[in-house]
C-alpha cells in the first residue's frame with residue numbers, strides 16, 4: 546500500500562493558516578493533520594473548534610484531528626461537527642478508552658488512538674481490532690520541530706506484530722520529527738501514514754516535499 550501523508554498545519558498566523566490549507570489542497574497530501582492542544586495535557590495551546598471549522602470550510606482533503614487534550618470525550622461531537630474525518634484521542638487521557646472509541650465511531654468518524662513515546666503498545670492488546678488508526682508519537686507531544694525519537698522504529702515493529710496477530714486492519718501513523726531521512730525506514734518497518742509539519746512547511750517547495758514523501 547502506498548504511504549499516506551498527513552501534513553500538520555503549523556498556522557503561525559491567519560495568513561499562514563489560509564495559505565497552508567490552500568497549498569495542501571493542491572498537493573498530494575492524503576489528509577490535513579490538525580493538532581489540538583489544550584495547555585493541560587500538553588504544555589502548549591494551539592487552536593480549537595472554530596479554527597478547525599474554518600480549516601474544514603477551505604479544505605479539499607479529509608481532516609485528521611489529533612486531540613492532545615484532557616477529557617476528550619467532552620469534545621468528540623463538536624470536532625466531528627467541525628469536520629473531522631478521523632479523530633484521535635490519547636490513550637493517556639482516556640479512562641474509558643473503549644467508550645471513547647465507540648463514541649467516535651458512532652459519530653461516523655474513523656477512530657484513532659495516539660500513544661506518547663513512553664506508552665507501550667501492549668496496552669492496545671484488547672482494543673486494536675476496533676481501531677482504524679494508531680498514531681505513535683515520535684516526539685513528546687506539544688511542539689513541532691522536535692527531534693525524532695529513534696525507538697519509534699522498534700515500537701512500529703511491535704505494533705505491526707500485534708495488528709497481524711489479531712488480524713486487525715488498523716493503520717499505523719507516525720507523528721513527530723518525520724523527514725525524508727527517516728521516512729523510508731518508517732515505511733519499511735510498517736508505517737502507513739506519516740505526519741510531517743515543519744519538514745514540509747519549512748522546506749523550499751512544500752508541494753514537492755509532500756510529493757517526495759508520497760513517492761517513498
Ligand SMILES: O=C(CO)[C@H](O)[C@H](O)COP(=O)(O)O
Pocket residue numbers: 553578580684685686687688689690691720721722723740741742743744
Ligand atoms: O503534534 C506534534 C507535536 O505535538 C507533531 O510534532 C506535529 O504534528 C508535527 O510536527 P513536526 O513534523 O514539526 O514534528
